[in-house]
Amino acid sequence: MKKINKICCIGAGYVGGPTMSVIAQQCPEIKVTVVDINKERIALWNSEDLDKLPVYEPGLKEIVGEARDRNLFFSTEVDQAIDESEMIFISVNTPTKTYGKGKGQAADLKFIELCARDIARVAKTDKIVVEKSTLPVRTAEAIKSILENTGNGVNFEILSNPEFLAEGTAIDDLLNADRVLIGGAETEAGQEAKDALSSVYEHWLPKERILQTNVWSSELSKLVANAFLAQRVSSINSISALCEKTDANVAEVSRAIGFDSRIGPKFLNASVGFGGSCFQKDILNLVYISRSFGLEEVADYWEQVIIMNDYQKRRFAENIISTLYNTVSGKKIAFYGWAFKKDTNDTRESAAIYVADALLDEQAEIVVYDPKVTEETIYADLDYLKTRDPQENRRLLKVVTDPMEAAKEAHAIAILTEWDEFKEYDWQKVYEAMLKPAFVFDGRRLLDSDKMNELGFKYYKIGQS
Numbered sequence: 001m002k003k004i005n006k007i008c009c010i011g012a013g014y015v016g017g018p019t020m021s022v023i024a025q026q027c028p029e030i031k032v033t034v035v036d037i038n039k040e041r042i043a044l045w046n047s048e049d050l051d052k053l054p055v056y057e058p059g060l061k062e063i064v065g066e067a068r069d070r071n072l073f074f075s076t077e078v079d080q081a082i083d084e085s086e087m088i089f090i091s092v093n094t095p096t097k098t099y100g101k102g103k104g105q106a107a108d109l110k111f112i113e114l115c116a117r118d119i120a121r122v123a124k125t126d127k128i129v130v131e132k133s134t135l136p137v138r139t140a141e142a143i144k145s146i147l148e149n150t151g152n153g154v155n156f157e158i159l160s161n162p163e164f165l166a167e168g169t170a171i172d173d174l175l176n177a178d179r180v181l182i183g184g185a186e187t188e189a190g191q192e193a194k195d196a197l198s199s200v201y202e203h204w205l206p207k208e209r210i211l212q213t214n215v216w217s218s219e220l221s222k223l224v225a226n227a228f229l230a231q232r233v234s235s236i237n238s239i240s241a242l243c244e245k246t247d248a249n250v251a252e253v254s255r256a257i258g259f260d261s262r263i264g265p266k267f268l269n270a271s272v273g274f275g276g277s278c279f280q281k282d283i284l285n286l287v288y289i290s291r292s293f294g295l296e297e298v299a300d301y302w303e304q305v306i307i308m309n310d311y312q313k314r315r316f317a318e319n320i321i322s323t324l325y326n327t328v329s330g331k332k333i334a335f336y337g338w339a340f341k342k343d344t345n346d347t348r349e350s351a352a353i354y355v356a357d358a359l360l361d362e363q364a365e366i367v368v369y370d371p372k373v374t375e376e377t378i379y380a381d382l383d384y385l386k387t388r389d390p391q392e393n394r395r396l397l398k399v400v401t402d403p404m405e406a407a408k409e410a411h412a413i414a415i416l417t418e419w420d421e422f423k424e425y426d427w428q429k430v431y432e433a434m435l436k437p438a439f440v441f442d443g444r445r446l447l448d449s450d451k452m453n454e455l456g457f458k459y460y461k462i463g464q465s
């Protein structure tokens with residue numbers, strides 16, 4: 001079997017960085033180089049102060065600290081890394097297209113194509129090219145075509161190896177993956193490439209957890225896994241609305257159905273809506289692909305998961321407005337949390353952005369506190385929506401680094417991220433700091449209803465009347 005000595009990964013983002021750090025830590029004899037065109041990002045990965053790494057993940061800095069400059073390198077020398085590696089992972093972003101055909105639904109593959117062209121131009125020896133990014137089914141075909149038609153006559157084997165880590169638990173998910181999926185051609189060379197990649201993961205994972213399939217099943221399984229997970233969240237969120245009308249409690253419903261081993265307890269937490277860079281993008285992609293094959297009913301079925309999620313975010317914002325006597329104009333509303341989930345500094349598609357946007361439309365004055373998200377990111381998220389001019393966003397929304405300052409003389413607090421520290425606050429003090437009646441809208445079902453009511457809050461928890 002081909003032994004892998006040098007790996008490179010194009011894309012030093014939320015997936016490329018942590019994934020390659022773990023591979024390097026677990027495979028000390030393999031040289032792993034992570035390259036990116038973004039110089040600032042690479043400089044941050046090389047920061048001496050490990051608290052400055054561009055991705056925050058529990059356990060990541062320890063792993064980078066151990067492997068960096070031993071067999072883990074971060075660099076902007078893309079060509080050099082391609083040239084010297086036997087195996088090249090592509091882990092660049094694949095956002096939803098914002099222009100042209102498929103705008104708003106299809107995946108934008110321009111970054112993937114650029115990588116394929118770079119590899120084709122530089123490679124002088126045979127390479128295994130691994131799709132780590134999430135891609136529409138049959139993308140490997142396009143990559144293969146570019147590599148074979150513009151390459152220097154070298155052999156390329158293309159594998160699909162989608163990543164299933166979740167942010168906030170990336171390191172644990174990588175070290176204890178439920179499964180690793182490797183798709184490849186059903187040929188002798190394809191089998192050899194799949195086995196070579198499998199041998200990398202076998203450094204720390206049992207072989208039974210490494211699944212091999214054909215390329216198309218692997219590409220499609222990634223989209224389907226995310227669609228099923230997001231569908232569970234939308235399903236329970238739809239029920240949360242019904243609970244609020246019927247005096248049922250969504251946590252009790254989740255627990256009751258989750259005890260059924262056929263349903264299972266995970267991913268049944270009602271929330272203000274799912275966020276993150278992938279659920280929406282991957283479902284839209286699935287919808288687009290289904291529609292492009294004329295499968296209208298299939299497309300409509302999955303699109304409903306997104307429609308329900310948009311409804312849940314809107315419903316949360318509307319409840320704040322109607323509860324605050326139908327006007328939030330000039331009212332101070334503190335946001336606890338901006339990240340799309342706890343333990344990450346990632347805010348992409350976070351529900352907080354859309355709830356803020358709806359409240360800013362009503363001239364609310366928002367003060368945000370998030371333990372890991374910077375002011376710069378928060379303004380960038382809002383400006384990206386282009387709903388109002390950037391000065392207006394800065395006039396109406398402020399960012400603070402002290403949760404008590406956010407609460408001071410606020411009409412309401414909205415909990416948008418389930419950070420553990422919010423549970424530890426002295427809520428009596430928070431109550432005293434706020435204007436009365438002091439409203440709390442808990443979009444994460446984080447706090448205890450009885451305690452909050454006893455303290456005097458008007459407390460609203462998603463999925464509970």
Ligand SMILES: NC(=O)C1=CN([C@@H]2O[C@H](COP(=O)(O)OP(=O)(O)OC[C@H]3O[C@@H](n4cnc5c(N)ncnc54)[C@H](O)[C@@H]3O)[C@@H](O)[C@H]2O)C=CC1
Binds near residue numbers: 277
């Ligand atoms: N964020 C997540 O939790 C997960 C993401 N994925 C998938 O992994 C892929 C990457 O996602 P993230 O790491 O979150 O994206 P990201 O945006 O954090 O990182 C992508 C990086 O690729 C770089 N890049 C783009 N084009 C390049 C080129 N031609 N040459 C060199 N570098 C280039 C960008 O500068 C950026 O730093 C996406 O397809 C995503 O769907 C899969 C599982 C989990």
Ligand SMILES: O=C(O)[C@H]1O[C@H](OP(=O)(O)OP(=O)(O)OC[C@H]2O[C@@H](n3ccc(=O)[nH]c3=O)[C@H](O)[C@@H]2O)[C@H](O)[C@@H](O)[C@@H]1O
Binds near residue numbers: 167268269341
């Ligand atoms: O392809 C990806 O990017 C990744 O997408 C998700 O991971 P991630 O988005 O990082 O985080 P999740 O834990 O899945 O949470 C997604 C969103 O759903 C929300 N959620 C999750 C679970 C739940 O019960 N309720 C709920 O509202 C979270 O708060 C968050 O906003 C998947 O869980 C990963 O397997 C996948 O690799």
